[in-house]
Amino acid sequence: MSRLAGDRLGSPISRAFNRALQPVGQPDTAHSFRAIEDLRRRLNSSEDSFVMTDFGAGQHGEFSGSESQDGQAVERRVGELSRESSVDPFWARVLFFLICELQPHRCLELGGLFGISTAYQCAALRVVAENSASDLKNRVLETLEGDHTLSEMIRGNLGSLSLGEYSRVITGSFVSTLPEVLKTGEAVDFAFVDGHHDGDATVRYFDLIRPRLSPGATVVFDDIAWSESMRAGWAVISAHPVVAVSVAANQFGIVRISDTPEQIGEPPTPESGKRSYRLWLV
Numbered sequence: 001m002s003r004l005a006g007d008r009l010g011s012p013i014s015r016a017f018n019r020a021l022q023p024v025g026q027p028d029t030a031h032s033f034r035a036i037e038d039l040r041r042r043l044n045s046s047e048d049s050f051v052m053t054d055f056g057a058g059q060h061g062e063f064s065g066s067e068s069q070d071g072q073a074v075e076r077r078v079g080e081l082s083r084e085s086s087v088d089p090f091w092a093r094v095l096f097f098l099i100c101e102l103q104p105h106r107c108l109e110l111g112g113l114f115g116i117s118t119a120y121q122c123a124a125l126r127v128v129a130e131n132s133a134s135d136l137k138n139r140v141l142e143t144l145e146g147d148h149t150l151s152e153m154i155r156g157n158l159g160s161l162s163l164g165e166y167s168r169v170i171t172g173s174f175v176s177t178l179p180e181v182l183k184t185g186e187a188v189d190f191a192f193v194d195g196h197h198d199g200d201a202t203v204r205y206f207d208l209i210r211p212r213l214s215p216g217a218t219v220v221f222d223d224i225a226w227s228e229s230m231r232a233g234w235a236v237i238s239a240h241p242v243v244a245v246s247v248a249a250n251q252f253g254i255v256r257i258s259d260t261p262e263q264i265g266e267p268p269t270p271e272s273g274k275r276s277y278r279l280w281l282v
Helices: 011-020 030-045 067-071 078-087 089-102 116-130 149-160 176-181 197-212 229-238
Strands: 049-054 072-077 106-108 141-147 165-169 186-193 213-221 241-251 251-256 277-281
Touching: 011 089, 011 241, 030 078, 030 089, 030 116, 049 149, 072 078, 089 116, 089 186, 089 213, 089 251, 106 116, 106 176, 116 141, 116 149, 141 149, 141 176, 149 165, 165 176, 176 197, 186 197, 197 213, 197 229, 229 241, 229 251
Parallel strands: 106 141, 106 186, 141 165, 186 213, 241 277
Antiparallel strands: 049 072, 213 251, 241 251
8 A cells, every 4th residue: 555655646546545444433424424324224124126127247147248238127126236236335435535535527437226336426526515616516426327217216315315416317228328428528537337247348438438538537447356357357457558557456446547648548658657556455
């Protein structure tokens, strides 16, 4: 962690991890975290079932490539799905503190499920907005979610947490919605990719997002060690010439894009120095 802390682009990531490792009951975050974790407990204990359109890789090898693109209707229990697939509290706090440290303007999330990770990111945007000048307050997380029912749940859950104003939820497969979302608006400063758990697909999403990333932007990938395919995808992404810093930390892979415009899209030089870090957290 000390090497990462001494890296100009890596230091905000180091600070975010250090803050996430602190006791949860810090006065400036306790209320937000408690409310979101109360929501998580309600979701985890729910016996409700619903039919969802799943575009993701689900269990290892469950869907073929074409089914992953077209979606497959599956019946799931809310509690079971929440316990299996929601980002756990520590990694959700990492997302929160990354946004607090980086203070991004435009944020993007691929895959929202019930909105736990969405809520943590929106709560961080609220903290940033409350501490920003008036002309910097309009910060919104755009969440792409494939399933209509889940999208409605995200909106409802964020509303119950008074976080709706910091979120825009877009429904549909990433293949159809991501290019449209990226056509408009300013450059993306922060993205969290946590949907289709397939390495090739994850690389494709990065390739779509990459031209719209701002200098110094940060992209977080979940479950980079979930399968051989995801490990291979992370290797491709972290080695890309636009990536100045990459951090592999358990299930999270984090990259920061070069903030020197002339280096974006160019192979790294000894002066620019691509830096890779690995953190083992237990």
